[in-house]
Amino acid sequence: MENKLLRKMIRNCFIQYQHDLESVPMSEEDYIRMTAEITEILQKEGDSDVFEVVNDVVYEYLSQ
Template identity: 40%
Template sequence: MNEKWLKKFVRNCLRQYGRDTEAFPLTDSEWADLYQNILLEKQTNPDMDIYEVVHDVVYEYVTK
């Protein structure tokens, strides 16, 4: 999975949920957690579309 594309997609999802990524960028550890959660979720549910996986993981992150 292309990490650069995934970062851009996660950034766009965060904006949709109202988080200003310019003012509050993700730390390296936050990004690593999101990236690992996305990969794990995709491995657990291979039939799920990657867009759905990313939105689910980002939503869970935002609502914590």
């Protein structure tokens, strides 16, 4: 999946969790790590819903 699309989906998920564009608590390294994790999960579990995987990864990030 394209990296730009995943980044946009991650950002939109943060917005759903009551953040705005300026308050998204992500560094460039966080984006790289999260997109890599999402891509890995999607490759392992080919039938997974992309939106669910992104939501799960963002929720895990926020709950740390």
